[in-house]
Amino acid sequence: MIIKEVEIKNRTGLHTRPAAMLVKLASKFKSDFFIEKNGVEINGKSIIGVMSLAAEQGSKLILKFIGEDEEEAAKAIIELFETGFGEIEELKKDENKDGKQNN
Numbered sequence: 001m002i003i004k005e006v007e008i009k010n011r012t013g014l015h016t017r018p019a020a021m022l023v024k025l026a027s028k029f030k031s032d033f034f035i036e037k038n039g040v041e042i043n044g045k046s047i048i049g050v051m052s053l054a055a056e057q058g059s060k061l062i063l064k065f066i067g068e069d070e071e072e073a074a075k076a077i078i079e080l081f082e083t084g085f086g087e088i089e090e091l092k093k094d095e096n097k098d099g100k101q102n103n
Helices: 016-026 047-052 070-082 084-102
Strands: 002-007 032-037 040-043 060-066
Touching: 002 070, 016 047, 016 070, 016 084, 040 047, 060 070, 070 084
Parallel strands: none
Antiparallel strands: 002 060, 032 040, 032 060
Protein backbone atom coordinates (compact mmCIF):
# COMPACT_ATOMS: atom_id res chain seq x y z
CA MET A 1 0.00 0.00 0.00
CA ILE A 2 1.20 3.50 -0.87
CA ILE A 3 -0.12 6.44 1.13
CA LYS A 4 0.64 10.03 0.14
CA GLU A 5 -0.69 13.40 1.24
CA VAL A 6 -1.30 15.97 -1.47
CA GLU A 7 -2.64 19.51 -1.55
CA ILE A 8 -5.07 20.95 -4.06
CA LYS A 9 -3.09 23.67 -5.86
CA ASN A 10 -5.43 24.86 -8.56
CA ARG A 11 -7.49 27.92 -7.71
CA THR A 12 -10.89 26.39 -8.34
CA GLY A 13 -10.28 23.18 -6.41
CA LEU A 14 -11.40 19.72 -7.38
CA HIS A 15 -14.34 20.79 -9.53
CA THR A 16 -15.91 18.79 -12.34
CA ARG A 17 -13.11 18.90 -14.93
CA PRO A 18 -10.22 17.88 -12.63
CA ALA A 19 -12.45 15.33 -10.88
CA ALA A 20 -13.23 13.74 -14.24
CA MET A 21 -9.53 13.80 -15.18
CA LEU A 22 -8.67 12.12 -11.88
CA VAL A 23 -11.29 9.37 -12.20
CA LYS A 24 -10.39 8.73 -15.84
CA LEU A 25 -6.69 8.38 -15.00
CA ALA A 26 -7.32 6.25 -11.89
CA SER A 27 -9.54 3.90 -13.87
CA LYS A 28 -6.62 3.01 -16.14
CA PHE A 29 -4.97 1.18 -13.26
CA LYS A 30 -5.93 -2.13 -11.68
CA SER A 31 -5.06 -0.98 -8.18
CA ASP A 32 -7.70 0.25 -5.78
CA PHE A 33 -7.50 3.99 -5.18
CA PHE A 34 -9.00 5.81 -2.22
CA ILE A 35 -9.04 9.47 -1.23
CA GLU A 36 -9.50 10.69 2.32
CA LYS A 37 -10.43 14.21 3.40
CA ASN A 38 -11.23 15.13 6.99
CA GLY A 39 -11.68 11.48 7.97
CA VAL A 40 -14.03 10.65 5.10
CA GLU A 41 -12.70 8.09 2.63
CA ILE A 42 -14.13 7.63 -0.85
CA ASN A 43 -13.38 5.45 -3.88
CA GLY A 44 -11.13 7.57 -6.09
CA LYS A 45 -12.50 5.86 -9.20
CA SER A 46 -16.01 7.20 -8.54
CA ILE A 47 -16.85 10.63 -9.96
CA ILE A 48 -19.68 10.98 -7.42
CA GLY A 49 -17.28 10.11 -4.61
CA VAL A 50 -14.63 12.56 -5.79
CA MET A 51 -17.17 15.36 -6.25
CA SER A 52 -18.60 14.71 -2.78
CA LEU A 53 -15.25 15.69 -1.24
CA ALA A 54 -15.85 19.34 -2.22
CA ALA A 55 -12.08 19.82 -2.06
CA GLU A 56 -11.19 23.49 -2.48
CA GLN A 57 -7.79 25.04 -3.11
CA GLY A 58 -5.49 24.32 -0.18
CA SER A 59 -7.33 21.16 0.86
CA LYS A 60 -5.10 18.36 2.07
CA LEU A 61 -6.05 14.91 0.81
CA ILE A 62 -4.62 11.52 1.66
CA LEU A 63 -4.31 9.22 -1.34
CA LYS A 64 -4.13 5.45 -0.90
CA PHE A 65 -3.10 3.02 -3.60
CA ILE A 66 -3.48 -0.73 -3.12
CA GLY A 67 -2.71 -3.29 -5.79
CA GLU A 68 -0.36 -4.73 -8.32
CA ASP A 69 0.30 -1.48 -10.21
CA GLU A 70 0.10 0.85 -7.20
CA GLU A 71 3.51 2.45 -7.86
CA GLU A 72 2.59 3.45 -11.41
CA ALA A 73 -0.84 4.65 -10.31
CA ALA A 74 0.63 6.69 -7.46
CA LYS A 75 3.23 8.31 -9.70
CA ALA A 76 0.70 9.32 -12.38
CA ILE A 77 -1.98 10.54 -10.00
CA ILE A 78 0.35 12.47 -7.71
CA GLU A 79 1.80 14.20 -10.77
CA LEU A 80 -1.73 15.22 -11.74
CA PHE A 81 -2.19 16.87 -8.34
CA GLU A 82 1.27 18.49 -8.41
CA THR A 83 0.61 20.08 -11.79
CA GLY A 84 -2.73 21.46 -10.61
CA PHE A 85 -4.61 19.38 -13.19
CA GLY A 86 -3.07 21.51 -15.92
CA GLU A 87 -4.65 24.67 -14.56
CA ILE A 88 -1.46 26.08 -13.03
CA GLU A 89 0.20 26.38 -16.44
CA GLU A 90 -2.90 28.13 -17.74
CA LEU A 91 -2.71 30.59 -14.84
CA LYS A 92 0.96 31.30 -15.54
CA LYS A 93 0.14 31.99 -19.18
CA ASP A 94 -2.67 34.33 -18.16
CA GLU A 95 -0.39 36.13 -15.68
CA ASN A 96 2.30 36.53 -18.34
CA LYS A 97 -0.26 37.79 -20.80
CA ASP A 98 -1.56 40.32 -18.24
CA GLY A 99 2.00 41.37 -17.44
CA LYS A 100 2.72 42.09 -21.10
CA GLN A 101 -0.45 44.13 -21.42
CA ASN A 102 0.50 46.23 -18.41
CA ASN A 103 3.98 47.07 -19.72
